[in-house]
Amino acid sequence: MALPRNMGETTLLLAQQLIRYDSVSSTSNESVSQWVADRLTAIGFEIEWITYRDSQGVLKVNVVAKRKPSSQKIRAGEGGVCYLAHTDVVPADDWSVDFCGPFEAVVRDNRLWGRGSCDMKGSLACALAAVAAIAVEEQTAPIYFVVTSDEEVGMDGAKCVDRKSAIFQEMVERNVVGIVGEPTELNVVYAHKGGASMRIVARGKSAHSSTRDGINANHQLIPILPLLLELRNECESNISLHNHDFDPPTLSWNTVLRNEPFATNVTPSLAEAAVFLRCMPSVDHRPLMKRVELEALRMGLEFSQREGLPFSVQRDAPHVRELLSMTSKKDPITVCYATDAGVLQRLSQLVICGPGSIEQAHRSDEFISLEQLQRGTALYEKVFRRWATPMGSTGVTLDRS
Ligand SMILES: [Zn+2]
Incomplete structure (x- = not known):
């Protein structure tokens, strides 16, 4: 399938670069985090670097980032949007794809193959490509990124962000809409088990x-x-x-x-x-x-x-309804796996929605389809525009509950 030029190609290249970092949870995610921080810095984000040592003494990094609109345009008090992801991946010792290794990020049969392609570096690439398509001059509310460590092994990264991040605290106070980009095939997930x-x-x-x-x-x-x-x-x-x-x-x-x-x-x-x-x-x-x-x-x-912790918001909350209309889905769904959303529920307008199927995550032949990468990028651009540009002021009023 031919991807539209620019956006699709950019997303694919970003995803390949992310996958080529071996960031299995037992190892340090410092270098992949540095790469993410560099990308965001290059398009005007300020970075908060939240680190800790895990139980084995390995350095773990969480990137929390913010891009403010120019000051005369900012909507005071509340509003804005956040995309959330993790950079760690599950082990690849049992990798079974015969035409490429787990960290080579090869495209074949309209799929991008590699550990983390689906869970969830493909999704992160979509969000990075989408935000790069929006000029800071267009923004009237902040855009945030939270990119954590150790999501696959107890979510200590998200816990650290919740405790220590000043930007995360600001997001809570501004009551921003948060999209956790875990693979849901772009279904809208309003609750998951813990x-x-x-x-x-x-x-x-x-x-x-x-x-x-x-x-x-x-x-x-x-x-x-x-x-x-x-x-x-x-x-x-x-x-x-x-x-x-x-x-x-x-x-x-x-x-x-x-x-x-x-x-x-x-x-x-x-x-x-x-x-x-x-x-x-x-x-x-x-x-x-x-x-x-x-x-x-x-x-x-x-x-x-x-x-x-399990995660839930009201299934008919305004941000859930809006995301349903953006994705052309009828009803929100629940899933039985856990995400960082359970830890970060001080953000009251959270939802989970990302490209790729959970069926392909954690497998010895993990992949994401190029079509999902393209759809994910298009959706995240809509999301950023809806909650951080003037387009947003014409939509449904943000809910504070
Ligand atoms: Zn994940």
Whole structure:
């Protein structure tokens, strides 16, 4: 398929450059972030550089950026628009495409192949190309970018932005419309599940199982397993733990077990049970976690938990309705995966809408179609114009709720 000259080509080139940075979550995203910051600086954005060290001591970078209109034109007090993305990608060790590697960004069959092409460097390229098509002189409200780290592994980047970024605070105060560009095939997503996890650990002592020297950690862990099964069954059968805005409507309780070492002639010194819950708006999963915590502590087991919040806005909120009309979609939808939106909900006018299908994300043959790149770019240009140029003042009034 032939892309329209300029916009489509620009987006594709930007996406290829982004993909060629190996920014798997376990590595530093500093260089790809620098590239994003340089692009934005070149078209008039000011940059806030939010960094931290992850649990392995690796430097992580979040780029928060703002481009103000010329001062005499600025709409005081509120308004503006933000595009949000992440630069980290999931590992590519199992990459299975035979005609290119995961970080080569090759085009074939009207698709751009590579790790992060769909989730979500293709989307980021669309937004960068779209904003470059708008002159600062056209703006009457600010345009913002938030580009985070570690979205794929606990969203610590977004948490850091929420805590530390002065520009993000300004966005909250201005009540800007925020578009999280995760792949939705340009459907408008008004709610998604979150992710809460628990980790229960028993420790023993490893030895050759023919001797009496070992202490088998499983024998301490096993007594809590019936409770995990009981609670999982409750998640399935108790309708007060269901939310039918989602498919499946359940918390998708998932129990995972692990031993170290794992050999039948060695007593394991470590036994671990982990549980992952996909928590939902209007379902309180915390009592379930509390029951596990109390029982684990009573049994002398180690217990830890992490919480990733679900996300939701009103399905008929004005910014949702407007985005529906821009995308020619009839109804907004929900999805069952989590995004930075759960963490950044101090922005009350958030929505998720991006090119590419989640079916292609995280796969060993990840790609995004060139058609989605083209549509994404066109949509984001409309979005920026709607909420940051005079075109916006003729549309539906922004909602403060
Ligand atoms: Zn993503």
